[in-house]
Structure formats: C-alpha cells, structure tokens
Amino acid sequence: MNIQREDTAPYYIPIGDEAAVFETAYQKKLPLMLKGPTGCGKTRFIRYMAHRLRRPVVTVACHDDLTASDLVGRYLVKGGETVWIDGPLTHAVRIGAICYLDEIVEARQDTTVVIHPLTDDRRILPVEKTGETLTAPDEFMLVISFNPGYQSLLKDLKPSTKQRFLALEFDYPAADREAEIVAHESGVDIKTARSLVLLGSKIRNLKDKGLEETVSTRLLIYAGQLIQGGIREQRACEISMLQPITDEPDVKRGIKELITSVF
Amino acid sequence: MIQAFIDKTINRNTQEKQDVSLSVVRLQEIQKVLDIYLSGLMKQPLGVRENRIWQEGKGYVFGLIRGANKQVPSGPEDSYTDLKRIYLPEEIGTSPDTGGNFNVYKAIIAHKYGQIRFGSLEVLGLFEKIQNPNLVRDLFALIEDARMERRLVEELGGLKRLFAACKKSSLDVRNGVSSMSPKEARVEALVRISLDPKNDLATVPDEVKTWAQPYRAEMLHLIGNGSTASDSARLALRIMGVLNRQEGEYRGVDPVPYRGRINLNAVLRTLRGAIRVETVGRVGDGETENAEHKQQELTTERKVTPESAEFDEEEAKRGILLNRFEKISMIAKYFNISRSLDTDEDVEDLRKSLDELESTGMIRTARKAGSILLVENDFDFDTEAADVDTGDGPPGILYDEWDCRTGSFRKGWCTLRERTYDRLDAEWADHLMQRETHLFTRIRKEFMAIRPECQKLRKRIDGEEVDNDAFIEALADIHAGVAPSEKIYIKRSRRRKEIATAFLADLSASTDAYVKNMRIMDQQREALLLLGEAMEAIRDRYAIYGFSSKTRKQCDFYALKGFEENYGPEIKARIGGMKPLDYTRMGPAIRHLTGILKNVRARTKLMIILSDGKPNDFDVYEGKYGIEDIKKAVLEARASGIQSYCITVDTEAREYLPTIFERGNFLVLEDIQALPQKLVGMYRRLTGLTGPGRVRS
Numbered sequence: 001m002n003i004q005r006e007d008t009a010p011y012y013i014p015i016g017d018e019a020a021v022f023e024t025a026y027q028k029k030l031p032l033m034l035k036g037p038t039g040c041g042k043t044r045f046i047r048y049m050a051h052r053l054r055r056p057v058v059t060v061a062c063h064d065d066l067t068a069s070d071l072v073g074r075y076l077v078k079g080g081e082t083v084w085i086d087g088p089l090t091h092a093v094r095i096g097a098i099c100y101l102d103e104i105v106e107a108r109q110d111t112t113v114v115i116h117p118l119t120d121d122r123r124i125l126p127v128e129k130t131g132e133t134l135t136a137p138d139e140f141m142l143v144i145s146f147n148p149g150y151q152s153l154l155k156d157l158k159p160s161t162k163q164r165f166l167a168l169e170f171d172y173p174a175a176d177r178e179a180e181i182v183a184h185e186s187g188v189d190i191k192t193a194r195s196l197v198l199l200g201s202k203i204r205n206l207k208d209k210g211l212e213e214t215v216s217t218r219l220l221i222y223a224g225q226l227i228q229g230g231i232r233e234q235r236a237c238e239i240s241m242l243q244p245i246t247d248e249p250d251v252k253r254g255i256k257e258l259i260t261s262v263f
Numbered sequence: 264m265i266q267a268f269i270d271k272t273i274n275r276n277t278q279e280k281q282d283v284s285l286s287v288v289r290l291q292e293i294q295k296v297l298d299i300y301l302s303g304l305m306k307q308p309l310g311v312r313e314n315r316i317w318q319e320g321k322g323y324v325f326g327l328i329r330g331a332n333k334q335v336p337s338g339p340e341d342s343y344t345d346l347k348r349i350y351l352p353e354e355i356g357t358s359p360d361t362g363g364n365f366n367v368y369k370a371i372i373a374h375k376y377g378q379i380r381f382g383s384l385e386v387l388g389l390f391e392k393i394q395n396p397n398l399v400r401d402l403f404a405l406i407e408d409a410r411m412e413r414r415l416v417e418e419l420g421g422l423k424r425l426f427a428a429c430k431k432s433s434l435d436v437r438n439g440v441s442s443m444s445p446k447e448a449r450v451e452a453l454v455r456i457s458l459d460p461k462n463d464l465a466t467v468p469d470e471v472k473t474w475a476q477p478y479r480a481e482m483l484h485l486i487g488n489g490s491t492a493s494d495s496a497r498l499a500l501r502i503m504g505v506l507n508r509q510e511g512e513y514r515g516v517d518p519v520p521y522r523g524r525i526n527l528n529a530v531l532r533t534l535r536g537a538i539r540v541e542t543v544g545r546v547g548d549g550e551t552e553n554a555e556h557k558q559q560e561l562t563t564e565r566k567v568t569p570e571s572a573e574f575d576e577e578e579a580k581r582g583i584l585l586n587r588f589e590k591i592s593m594i595a596k597y598f599n600i601s602r603s604l605d606t607d608e609d610v611e612d613l614r615k616s617l618d619e620l621e622s623t624g625m626i627r628t629a630r631k632a633g634s635i636l637l638v639e640n641d642f643d644f645d646t647e648a649a650d651v652d653t654g655d656g657p658p659g660i661l662y663d664e665w666d667c668r669t670g671s672f673r674k675g676w677c678t679l680r681e682r683t684y685d686r687l688d689a690e691w692a693d694h695l696m697q698r699e700t701h702l703f704t705r706i707r708k709e710f711m712a713i714r715p716e717c718q719k720l721r722k723r724i725d726g727e728e729v730d731n732d733a734f735i736e737a738l739a740d741i742h743a744g745v746a747p748s749e750k751i752y753i754k755r756s757r758r759r760k761e762i763a764t765a766f767l768a769d770l771s772a773s774t775d776a777y778v779k780n781m782r783i784m785d786q787q788r789e790a791l792l793l794l795g796e797a798m799e800a801i802r803d804r805y806a807i808y809g810f811s812s813k814t815r816k817q818c819d820f821y822a823l824k825g826f827e828e829n830y831g832p833e834i835k836a837r838i839g840g841m842k843p844l845d846y847t848r849m850g851p852a853i854r855h856l857t858g859i860l861k862n863v864r865a866r867t868k869l870m871i872i873l874s875d876g877k878p879n880d881f882d883v884y885e886g887k888y889g890i891e892d893i894k895k896a897v898l899e900a901r902a903s904g905i906q907s908y909c910i911t912v913d914t915e916a917r918e919y920l921p922t923i924f925e926r927g928n929f930l931v932l933e934d935i936q937a938l939p940q941k942l943v944g945m946y947r948r949l950t951g952l953t954g955p956g957r958v959r960s
Contacts, residue, residue, distance in 0.1 A: 254303060
C-alpha cells in the first residue's frame with residue numbers, strides 16, 4: 001500500500017485557482033476528479049495539497065486486473081488463522097487520508113462501483129466480508145484522475161461514476177511557468193529550460209497530426225535531467241522527447257529536425 | 264546574372280556528376296518529413312485549407328509544400344512563399360551529399376517560417392507603387408533576411424549552425440563583380456555583408472567597399488536592436504534612393520539559394536485579400552502578441568496602399584471571387600481572428616460548391632449558398648425539384664432529421680433504403696492483394712499474433728482452469744466463515760464476443776477526388792480490405808456498410824458485409840466494386856446503423872465512420888445544419904450504448920469534427936497513404952488489443 005506523508009512541501013506552482021478549489025472541496029467533503037493529459041502535474045498537485053492540508057495520501061495506481069477486493073480488502077490465511085487485511089481504500093477511510101485513485105478508467109468497471117457510496121453525502125464504505133460499514137471521517141477525501149481522450153473507447157468512465165465528482169481540468173502550464181518548473185525540477189539553467197519548453201510546444205503542435213500523444217511536462221523535465229547529467233542536448237531530447245512518443249519514421253525525422261532547430 | 268549562377272551550378276554538377284546523381288534529394292521522398300517539420304514550427308500550419316490545388320485530370324493535390332502545377336521552382340534559389348504555401352523545387356542536388364541537400368530544403372522551410380513569423384513579407388505593400396521594384400526588393404531582402412534570421416536563431420538556436428553552413432556555401436559560389444554595373448556591384452557588396460557582417464569584400468573594388476562601409480554599420484545596428492520589417496523596408500528604400508543616382512542598369516545579382524526569392528506579386532495578392540478581412544474580434548490564444556502585431560501591420564498597410572481596395576473591387580467584378588475568399592478565410596484563420604459564423608459558412612459553402620463542381624465534373628444545380636455562382640454561371644436554382652422522391656427499389660424507412668435552426672426534429676424527413684450492393688469487382692481485391700502481398704501478410708501475421716486465443720477471463724463462474732488467486736481468496740473466506748465467491752475459474756475465450764464493430768464508409772462523389780495523387784475511394788477500398796483481413800485474423804465481429812444520398816428522399820444504405828456474413832470472395836468483390844456515388848447525408852445513415860447495432864448482442868458496440876469531408880447534399884445539408892444533425896445522430900447512438908469514431912482525410916475536419924465527436928474520438932489523416940494502416944491501427948487501439956498474448960480480465 002502506498003501511503004505518503006508530505007513532511008516538506010512538494011514543489012508545485014499553482015496555475016489558477018486549483019488549490020482553492022481543492023481546499024473548498026475538502027472542507028465541504030466533496031469528491032474530486034482531476035482531468036488532464038499524462039505528466040502535466042496531477043499527482044504532484046495531490047501531494048502538494050496533501051501537505052497543505054496535512055493529510056496523508058493513499059495512492060492506488062489502477063490497472064485492469066484491479067478488483068473490488070484489491071481496493072476494499074480480503075482475508076488472508078496466516079498460520080491457520082485468518083486475518084482481515086484492509087485494502088487501500090478501506091485503510092484511507094479508517095485513517096482519514098486523501099485516497100487518490102490514479103487513472104481510474106484503467107480499472108474494471110465493476111470495481112469502480114465500490115467507490116460510489118463514498119462519493120455521495122452518506123460517505124460510507126460497506127465492507128461486505130467483515131459485515132462492517134465504515135463511515136468516512138471528515139478528513140477523508142476521494143480524488144480520482146482521468147485522462148480523457150487517449151484511452152480506448154472501451155475504457156471510458158461510466159457517466160454514473162463521472163457524475164459523482166467535481167472535475168478540475170489540468171493542462172500543460174504556460175511557457176514561462178513550464179520553463180520555471182523544468183528548470184527547478186531538472187536543475188538546468190533557465191535558458192536551457194526555455195529551449196526545452198519551446199521545443200515541447202513545437203512538438204505539441206503536431207498533436208493530431210502524426211502524433212496521438214505529445215510531450216508532457218514530465219518528459220521535458222526528464223530531458224532537462226539528462227542534460228544536467230551531462231548528456232548532449234540533442235541526444236537528451238531525442239531520448240526523452242522523440243523516442244517515447246512515436247515510431248513512425250517520417251514523424252521521427254520531422255521531430256529530429258525540430259530538435260536540431262532548437263538546439 | 265542568374266544565368267551565370269545557374270551555369271556555375273551546372274558546371275559544378277557536371278564535375279561531380281557521379282556523386283550528385285546519388286546525392287540528389289527529391290521533394291517527393293521527404294515531403295512528409297518537411298510537412299511534419301513545418302507543422303511543428305507553426306502553430307497554425309501554412310495553408311492546410313488553402314492549398315487545395317486543382318489539377319486537370321488528377322483531382323485535388325494537397326500541395327502543402329510542393330509548388331502548384333503552374334510554378335514549380337526550378338531550384339532552391341527560386342523557392343518562395345505567398346503566405347499560403349511554400350513553393351519548393353522538385354529536387355535539390357547542389358550539395359555533394361544527401362544530408363547537405365536535405366539541409367537546403369530544411370533551411371528554406373525555416374527561412375520561410377521566419378519570414379512569416381517575423382512579419383517580413385507583410386510590409387511589401389510599401390513597394391507596390393514603385394515602378395521597377397526589383398532593386399528595392401533585392402535590397403529589402405538582403406537587409407530583412409539578415410534581421411529576420413537573427414531573430415529566428417535567437418529563438419531557435421539550432422538553426423544557427425544550419426544557416427551558417429548555408430551562408431558559407433552561398434558565399435563560396437558567388438560570382439566576381441568584374442562584369443557588374445556599379446549598381447549591381449554595390450548590391451553585391453551588401454549581399455555579402457548580409458551573409459557575413461564581417462565579410463572583407465575581398466574581390467570588390469575599393470570605391471564600392473568604401474561606399475558600403477556606412478551601410479554595413481547601419482545594417483549591423485538594425486539587426487542588433489530589435490527593429491521590425493518596416494525598418495528594413497525603410498533602409499532599403501533609402502539605399503535605393505542613393506543607388507538610383509548611380510550610373511548603369513540593375514539586372515539583379517546572384518541569388519542566395521536557401522533564401523529563395525521574394526515573389527512580390529504573389530505576396531501582395533495574398534495581402535490584398537487579407538486587408539479586406541474585418542480585423543475586429545478576439546485574438547485567440549497562443550501567439551497573441553504576434554497576431555496583434557500582425558494585425559497592426561496590416562492596418563498600417565491598408566493606409567499605405569489605399570488603392571488596393573479599389574483593385575479588389577475590380578478583381579471582384581472580373582469574378583475571381585473564390586480566390587479572394589480563400590485568402591480571407593486563410594488569413595483570418597492564420598491571425599486567429601474570429602469571424603461571424605455566417606460569413607464563414609457562406610465562404611465555405613461557396614468554396615464547397617466550386618470544389619465539388621470541379622471534383623466530379625458533373626453539373627449540378629446550385630444550392631442556396633451557391634447564389635453567388637448563380638449570377639455568374641446562370642445555374643438553375645431549384646430545390647423543389649430536389650424534393651421529388653426519386654427513390655426506387657425497396658420501401659424506404661423514414662428517419663427524423665434534426666433542424667438546429669428551429670431546435671426540433673423534422674419528423675420522417677429522410678427516406679432511407681437499404682440496398683444490396685450489386686456493383687461487384689472481383690478482380691480488384693486479388694490484384695491489390697497480389698501487389699501488396701507484403702503489407703497484407705504483415706497485417707495478417709500481426710493480428711494473428713494478438714488474436715486473443717490465450718485470452719483469460721478471470722473470476723468466472725465456470726471455465727477450463729482454476730483461478731488460483733480467486734480460489735485462495737475463497738479458501739480464506741471459508742476459513743473466516745464468510746460466504747466465498749463462486750467465481751473461481753478462468754475461462755479461455757477465443758472470440759471477444761463482447762465487441763461488435765460496424766464500419767460506415769462514405770460513398771459520396773467527393774471520394775472520387777485525388778489527394779496526393781491517390782484517389783480517396785481507392786484508399787478507402789484498400790483500407791476496408793486490409794481491415795477485413797485483420798478482422799478475420801483476429802475473429803472479431805464486424806460489419807461494413809456504405810452510404811450515399813441524393814436529397815433527403817433518397818438516402819441509400821448499402822450492406823457490404825453484414826454481421827452474420829462470412830468474409831470471402833463475395834465480400835471482397837463488393838469492396839472492390841465500391842464506387843463514388845452521390846452526396847454525404849450522414850445523419851440517416853448513422854441513425855439506421857444505430858438501429859442495426861441495437862439488435863446486435865455485444866457488450867461494446869463501435870461505429871467507425873470513414874469520411875472524406877463535410878456533410879452535404881443536393882438539398883440543404885451543409886454547414887451548421889448538417890453538422891448539428893450528425894452530432895445529434897451520434898448522441899442518439901451514444902445513448903443506445905454505441906461509441907462512434909470518425910476517421911477522415913479532410914484536413915479541414917479539425918474545425919468541425921470536435922463539435923461532433925469527443926476529443927480523441929476522431930482522427931484526421933494528413934496522409935491518405937496511411938489510411939489503411941491507420942484504420943487497422945486505430946481499431947487495435949480502440950478495442951484495447953495491445954500486444955501478443957495479453958491476459959485480460
């Protein structure tokens with residue numbers, strides 16, 4: 001189980017009113033959905049908010065084998081005895097943590113149903129096997145992330161699930177902000193960071209034009225880290241911003257030319 | 264002078280003939296790469312919608328970069344942009360190695376991008392009144408290019424190397440000044456300074472050197488201090504004034520290959536069109552400052568050339584309407600100016616009407632929006648006739664149509680007939696599969712590999728083997744005194760019964776058009792055939808339908824392959840026999856297919872629409888009306904649990920598809936050649952087939 005306590009404030013630059021919205025949702029005990037492309041800072045935002053609110057975060061990376069008992073808990077046999085082991089969701093409810101279900105669409109649809117009673121005003125979690133019904137403390141908050149658009153059609157979130165959440169939309173930050181973030185996170189100088197962001201924006205121009213997914217802020221930071229570690233700029237960009245996103249020869253070559261135009 | 268340059272180049276070419284023939288880079292080979300490169304550089308790609316060039320007998324050519332048929336530049340020095348397209352030579356072979364020749368292409372693209380990015384060409388109106396503009400044009404080019412390139416490399420540092428190499432090789436091939444007139448010698452000196460500010464002007468006479476010295480300083484100053492294109496133009500005009508007092512004529516100097524030339528007339532034509540755009544309105548996101556700057560420049564220019572508006576009136580009288588509309592919509596789009604929707608649509612409609620007339624060579628009655636054409640071409644305008652039920656064959660099914668103007672359905676508005684497709688072509692498929700054996704084999708293998716034979720469905724109530732995880736969990740439950748789950752088996756499934764996919768192909772006349780020398784319909788046929796093979800390999804359930812319409816009374820729906828039909832020679836012959844028919848009234852087809860899918864037992868139902876363009880029909884189905892109807896039909900399908908997806912080769916689709924399909928639920932193909940593989944790839948992605956032997960729960 002992934003429980004994190006943020007003792008020092010994680011680096012995060014608010015872009016809009018997202019922190020205020022999060023805080024209000026927390027106070028009003030409303031569940032929240034973070035929408036946005038991969039690597040734009042959703043997870044970092046959660047950690048940042050967890051620190052601000054002084055709550056631990058229980059993160060569950062959802063995958064397509066994730067079952068309800070993976071979330072809620074199960075009995076295990078230990079030396080002839082059976083022991084009930086809380087799943088991450090149950091645990092988060094018990095300790096009043098922020099429970100973060102990352103990439104919720106990846107989970108089986110019947111799994112997502114178990115979170116429903118936690119999302120309305122009852123805020124309860126029935127644990128069928130133990131016969132318990134847990135009521136979430138005020139400090140508990142449910143947050144899910146969702147990346148619309150890129151997954152397969154089979155994996156759209158059920159409207160009945162979607163409608164239970166407030167939704168905050170995330171996108172890649174504006175150029176100046178993004179450069180600041182890249183510089184801070186990777187340790188490259190601001191000039192290099194700006195060039196990385198410029199290159200990023202050029203590659204993002206290719207979205208829907210040969211590219212299905214483009215470069216995230218995270219990839220820009222990776223590039224910066226490679227450069228900081230002594231890898232040549234062009235090579236670093238190739239490794240972090242070209243190879244991960246496409247296999248098509250022409251698109252690759254085109255992006256390569258963009259890289260050599262910027263660096 | 265240009266001749267001398269060409270001679271010299273040819274001489275070089277003959278000397279290195281052996282190498283050169285191997286190192287020549289042809290545009291055709293690298294067009295896609297340049298395309299990607301330019302699209303990356305520019306947020307708003309140059310002329311995606313503007314460069315539909317009509318070619319006799321060939322249909323449309325999306326000449327994003329390639330020159331129009333009339334003016335294919337002969338070499339790099341002849342390349343230019345008219346702000347809508349970049350015109351490139353068919354091949355470049357000036358460098359002894361392929362990399363060098365490719366780099367010339369790249370440098371041209373970067374240079375043209377710079378000209379557009381930094382507003383180089385928008386001040387050319389200043390030279391419009393000048394009698395013989397060649398001198399001032401060349402002066403402006405050499406000053407402005409130096410300024411613009413400086414700005415460009417400040418932004419894109421990597422271009423510094425590229426330009427440096429290009430500048431060096433450009434300097435190397437320049438002719439001496441011995442045969443030049445005093446005017447030409449002076450311009451030549453300035454060109455060398457432009458290419459290399461520290462150039463020692465070695466072969467230039469002393470008097471010219473002395474003359475050029477102050478201008479060197481001025482140029483350096485101008486380049487370094489953040490001046491604008493207008494400053495370059497002013498300096499050019501001033502130097503022209505000075506040079507005009509010199510003896511001798513001006514026949515031009517050697518061109519700088521990678522910088523190409525400034526095509527004054529072509530740019531002015533584009534700008535004239537743009538001036539007429541109402542520049543009011545919101546400036547979109549992104550390069551706001553830049554756009555504002557450009558608007559300003561345009562406004563300035565309007566003042567500079569007041570007669571340009573009159574000229575346009577004349578042009579309009581002569582009936583070159585299409586041309587201007589194109590420019591308006593292009594420039595407006597490029598500058599992110601929002602226009603009123605109506606105007607936009609009118610322009611679109613007009614264009615569309617013209618486009619279609621050309622694309623099929625058929626004569627059709629003009630529609631409402633074609634009223635401008637009406638004046639000119641004296642078409643009959645008669646939608647009443649269109650209302651006559653011309654349908655024959657089986658009795659029709661009536662479908663409602665959404666009317667966005669009244670916000671209500673028109674009850675039973677469209678008559679749809681399901682027809683058997685009887686145009687067969689048995690040979691085509693065999694032919695293609697023989698020709699593309701490799702591709703077909705590969706796709707088949709690829710899909711065989713991911714055939715979900717080993718697909719394991721976990722936690723089932725019955726199955727061939729025990730699901731250990733589930734079993735242990737059940738044991739623990741029993742131990743704890745809790746009722747265990749009975750779902751402790753793994754079931755192997757050969758066929759993913761839960762998925763049923765219907766493909767809906769556009770059979771409208773516009774699929775007869777050519778894109779990059781390929782007929783849309785041929786690509787569609789190939790795509791469907793390839794898909795058939797893939798689906799057979801993977802054994803998913805699918806059906807293929809086609810649609811076409813001729814007014815609301817005659818919407819035809821063809822079953823090319825029903826869900827229950829087996830793929831075989833018959834189906835292949837139907838796909839082979841697919842022909843462009845009439846119009847694109849998509850709403851009824853989607854509604855009908857929704858009905859079919861509703862009766863198919865499957866957990867996930869997909870509808871994948873292959874389209875080549877906007878909706879239209881003989882009677883009104885254009886623009887917002889058609890789009891809103893389709894949107895409604897897609898929503899209805901969704902409400903019935905059917906997911907819709909669209910794949911199109913219409914590059915304009917990016918403007919209207921997002922309003923119909925959710926983000927990620929459509930794909931706009933730039934390269935029609937990629938259609939077959941993209942379609943297959945898309946199916947894989949949509950249905951979550953990601954790799955061989957994947958265990959799915």
